Amino acid sequence: MSDLGLFLTQFIRRPSEIRAVVPTGRAAAREMARVISPDMPAVAEIGAGTGTITRAILNRGLPPAALELYELNAAFCDRLRQLFPGTRVHNLPAQEMVNVGRRDLDAVISGVPVLALPDDIQTAIVGAALTMMRPGAPFVQITYGPNPPLSETVRNRFGLRHDKSPRIWANLPPAQVYVFRQKGAT
Template sequence: MGKWFSEYRVFWQEFRQTFHTTGAVLPSGRRLSRALARQVGRDERPRRILEVGPGTGAVTAEIIPRLGPEDRLDLVELNERFAEILRQRLNEDEKWQRVANRVRVMQLPVEQLPLSEKYECIVSGLPLNNFSCEFVQQVLDHFHSLASEGCTLSFFEYVAIRNFKAMVSSRDERKRLQGIDQILRQELARWEFQRKIVLANVPPAWVHHLRFAAPLPCSDEYPVVQPAVC
């Protein structure tokens, strides 16, 4: 209980100090974390997995049990305090210790991750709705460059968050949110194969699963693919 409270306290402190890159008041809930980790361990071949913005490791804790014996996991975390918590968990948490020799914690912006690194699975916790349109596009382009053929990308966004923000925002902020909405709609229309709504999270969230393979025809609308409720 003390350890749980300590991590939540750190998350809250970092949210207050670095809202732009933290984006959430609390770590992802258990059901949201499970939904984000869903594509890890879907086959038996060795895979390289990348988690971007793991925070204090809520989603990481769901990824680790899904790792195969030859899988490798890279955790890219910009926040210094979060990165230190991740390293501490690898040293002290019994479940994490079992895979510690196959897990790397890298404290750097994801856009600086070398393109020589290629992954079969990417899980992102980045608060895309906090960023500029240009940076959102840059991050998505970098994900494509890091992806091997057939790589999956899983990320989430809170339900109706852009619509809610637009109602209480300035004209420039609404323009930014509309631009992000357009970028994500195009990306999802082209690559998304599954999405789920996680109602048992605060706040409720959509989880999107994309696969970077042969592109689908572009559309201005979200495809309705395998809807589900977690």
């Protein structure tokens, strides 16, 4: 089955987890991966799906061994293992990275539809990521709406500031990429 076919089938089975009918397009995936450089020792992608953003991350020159993927959906994890040998694929919610993942991450790239989730789950995901990231490292989140993709409560709780990309009209639906960092961190 093609990546698109797999994505659609899983969306029909688990719409509340996946929340998008089609995978992220190439232009938005490239924007998500812009913070990545080949010399980064450790990066995590959460909500990797069928791997469009993963591909863009590796196209930046990052060695597969430096990349950990977290994905809830077991069928997507099988596809990710096939497509991206050398990466570490965890069939786990991103919140559990504290139990299994590498620390001092240089970036966390998120395709998880966080804004659709209640504050306590947003807090668990962002809190886990920040625990695992080195100070000042970027948490990159894709979104489709007009507002920042983390609630104000969560942004204030963790002291997050953000930069955002221009709207990417080539994506379906048009997307924006937010890069969050903790205020005061270097």
